[in-house]
Amino acid sequence: MNDIINLISAFILIPAILFIFTFAVAKYALKKRKKSIGIAADITTFLLFFSVSIVFNIVFDKEIGFLIIIIAILIATLLTILEWRSKKEIEVQSLLRKIWRLFFILLCVTYALLWLIGVIRYVLKYIS
Template sequence: MATFTGGVLGIFAAAPFLMYFLVYVSFKRQTRKLRKSAVIARDVTTFTLFFSVHRLTEVIFNEPFYWALALIFLSGCIGVSVVLWKLEKEITFGKLMKINWRLQFLLMSAAYAGLIVFGIYDRILSA
């Protein structure tokens, strides 16, 4: 059972947008709400993108970059806090985290795509 679970988690870590598709389709069938299904799928995929980007950096550079991921997350929190403070003068934690989580989805998606392209390029050159 542990081997099966590890294999499934490994597939989702290697292909996080497969998880997005599966979560989106399953929630769409259950709730019949497209927007809510997309939000839930994006939130779940953001969580897996953190692990995927970490794993890709570990495979490509032979070194974990926990500090970079933490720095990106904290920079996003600080940037969103400043923008919210300038626009609304009042910051609620829920709104801050919601906007930052969406920002992290965009940043981690871009990092994942960039690392995939760089990894392929690097493997071609080293072959």
């Protein structure tokens, strides 16, 4: 049981591990690189919601999980309105894929920035 908990913890703290693992499995099963990247991004996005919240808590000692969910809902609402105004008829599956992939990009960038800030803070604390 501890092995499973340790594996989940590693995936949460370093979601790139899950991305690479999922990509490798999907690439082996599907033999299609682009589709495999999409599947890996979709699975990793779910985990990034938790990872960003946890890393933010570690770096700044503040909880933002609920704020991330509210921002995600606002972004999804805004994209839905923009899609509706441009096409008048919304393709739900296509819209959800766009929203989910946008979340992947935003959360990856946020995660990387938080890690960079955390490392800089740790180095500055160590130096002084």
